[in-house]
Amino acid sequence: MEWNWQRQDWPNFRFDLAATESLEKQFLLQSGKLLGASCHLSDEDQDQIRVQLLSDEALLTSRIEGEILDRASLQSSLQRQLGLSADSRRVSPAERGVSELVVDGYRGFDQELTLERILKWHRLLMQGRGDIEVGAFRSGGDPMRIVSGPIHDPRVHYEAPPAADVIREMQGFMNWWNGVGRSLPCLARASVAHLYFESIHPFEDGNGRIGRALSELAVSQSIGKPVILSLSRVIDSKRTAYYDALARGSRTLVIDDWVAYFSKALLEAQVLSLRSVEFLIGKARFFDRLDRQINARQEKALLRMFREGVDGFQGGLSASNYRAITKAGTATTTRDLAALVEIGALRRTGERKHARYHLNLSAPSSD
Known part of the structure; x- marks a missing residue:
């Protein structure tokens, strides 16, 4: 050849x-x-x-x-x-x-x-x-x-x-x-x-x-x-x-x-x-928007989600993922995730054990 x-x-x-x-x-x-x-x-x-x-x-x-x-x-x-x-x-x-x-x-x-x-x-x-x-x-x-x-x-x-x-x-x-x-x-x-x-x-x-x-x-x-x-x-x-x-x-x-x-x-x-x-850029604005609205556990979980990059967690973050990342109990996990959805940090899909959570970078800024 x-x-x-x-x-x-x-x-x-x-x-x-x-x-x-x-x-x-x-x-x-x-x-x-x-x-x-x-x-x-x-x-x-x-x-x-x-x-x-x-x-x-x-x-x-x-x-x-x-x-x-x-x-x-x-x-x-x-x-x-x-x-x-x-x-x-x-x-x-x-x-x-x-x-x-x-x-x-x-x-x-x-x-x-x-x-x-x-x-x-x-x-x-x-x-x-x-x-x-x-x-x-x-x-x-x-x-x-x-x-x-x-x-x-x-x-x-x-x-x-x-x-x-x-x-x-x-x-x-x-x-x-x-x-x-x-x-x-x-x-x-x-x-x-x-x-x-x-x-x-x-x-x-x-x-x-x-x-x-x-x-x-x-x-x-x-x-x-x-x-x-x-x-x-x-x-x-x-x-x-x-x-x-x-x-x-x-x-x-x-x-x-x-x-x-x-x-x-x-x-x-x-x-x-x-x-x-x-x-x-969305990450920087995301945490600016959530300033003083999240606790240390929530911040740790969110940072872990960002580490996955643009495509995020495959299939979304589950409650068990959150517990593994934060070492939180079941009740605390439920409250933390619900609060993150309420303030617009996460989007939830599915119900109960099938619930999955995704970063919500498109939420409007408060300013």
Whole structure:
């Protein structure tokens, strides 16, 4: 099988910009909504939103690669990276590394991208690893292959350029990034950047995480503002579709299908980020509205519900959930939940043992 980098005109990717023009316009329109959504919030609330969104992306970009991180430790590390007050909990090298990477991409979106910066990202991401070359492009004579199946009969999904060619290929990538890539519309630039980088596969490990970071950096630079997209959430929820599209794109230089697929993924990621921002803004207003109307048990349960994110508790909060969270007795639970419904904090569906409670973010403000 011939891979894209083996074709004579590599890396001259070809695609029709007109095919995704409507997606580009939609993305730019949504960008204005996303950037303006939190402009009326306090600095503290905006900081909390940044930490929440960055931690979600960092968690999921690691989970895609099979690495499970602790959310609380990751958020603590992000708060330190952003210069915010944080607790003194222990943070593992993996959590610290990915937090430093996403913050560097976010805060340094307008800084020049160089090979040294990409190698720095790899050092951050792989700190503590002793089984691979850290902060260096892969070397050695063995082919870099993505395979599945048994060892005696593996299925090769992709084979990257030889290690001896990686530096030259990455220099070509940088020339594209600072040259032709700059002239492309936002989604097209991010799409080609991701496929181009993943095709080179310059590292022993960490290519996916750095490739996603490059895509988000391309978007931020195109818009001229740092943005946080839920790209890893989209990929994580549809991994098979992502890997299938990437596999098809790695076999050809005519990449209309890939650009269309990845542009739609970026647009979906933007919509999810906007939903998350609106949810977190709603959370801030929610607790402002309930100021001095709820007790410590109720606040603990509500905060636990918010931790579930935009989609909330699957099926809604039950009385037994409330008792487990608050350690309250049955009678106290009944009174607490009834009071939360009465003041508009929760909506109730169902009756008796089938009653379920949902956050009511749409209740009107008292002011």
